[in-house]
Amino acid sequence: MRFRGKSIRRKIVALLLVPLVSLTGLWVLATYVTGRQATELMSVSTTVDKVAGPLEEAVRVVQAERRQTLVFLADPRASDALPLLLSQRADTDRIVAEVRDSARQNDVREALDAEARTRLDAILSAVDGLGSLRESVEKRTIGRAKALDFYNGLVDPAYRFLNGLHTTENGSMDKQMRALVGISRAREMLSREDALVASGL
The missing domain is CATH 1.20.5 (Single alpha-helices involved in coiled-coils or other helix-helix interfaces)
Known part of the structure; x- marks a missing residue:
């Protein structure tokens, strides 16, 4: 039993x-x-908050500086042309400094893959040429077309970086981000036209 x-x-x-x-x-x-999805979302949050957002803001201020630069080159004798340009340059410098600070942070660098880090570093290196461009603008030794090309050369790599940024394995979120970058690129084309028209009037 x-x-x-x-x-x-x-x-x-x-x-x-x-x-x-x-x-x-x-x-x-x-x-x-x-847990893996939560970690991925935290990484995406870091990337968007500390890289993509500030870089998009930097593009916006560079667009505004480009416009004001072309207006200044078109008519440097206008009474408000230089003060407005100097004010816009200060905004650009402030935002670019924020992007640089974010790009140096370890958590940001770890969240990006090697290709994205290289692209981001290349963008920040290209911005270093702003000083010589600004000097040429003030001395009026550069034409509007060359100035426009220089600013376009700053903006285009930023959009390539944002478009190539792999944020998540979630296809829907990735498509939405790429769509937003596409809309921003369309806005960039309008901004270029606006700068040309404003400098032509």
Whole structure:
């Protein structure tokens, strides 16, 4: 009798053990998948908050500086042309400094892949040429077409960087980000036309 009781207990334990092990396995799998997605979203948040957002803002101020530069080159004698240009340059310098600070942070660099880091560094290196361009503008030794090309050369790589930024494995979110970058590029084309028209009037 005693032997039978142990056998029944063992059978009950064995019957309960299989579902418990299965449930534990499912829980571990669900925790792993959810944890991985949470980590990915935190990485995306870092990338968007500290790189993509400030870089988009930098593009906006560079566009405004480009417009004001072309207006200044078209009519440097206008009373408000130079003060407006200097004010816009200060805005550009402030935003670019913020992007530089963000780009140096370890968590930002770790969130980007090697190609994205290289592109970001190239963008920031290109911005270093703003000083010589500004000097040429003030001395009026550069034409509007060359100034426009220089500013376009700053903006285009920024959009290539943003478009190539791999944010998440979620296809829907990735498509939405690329669509937003596409809209921003369309706005850039309008900004170029606006700068040309404003400098031509």
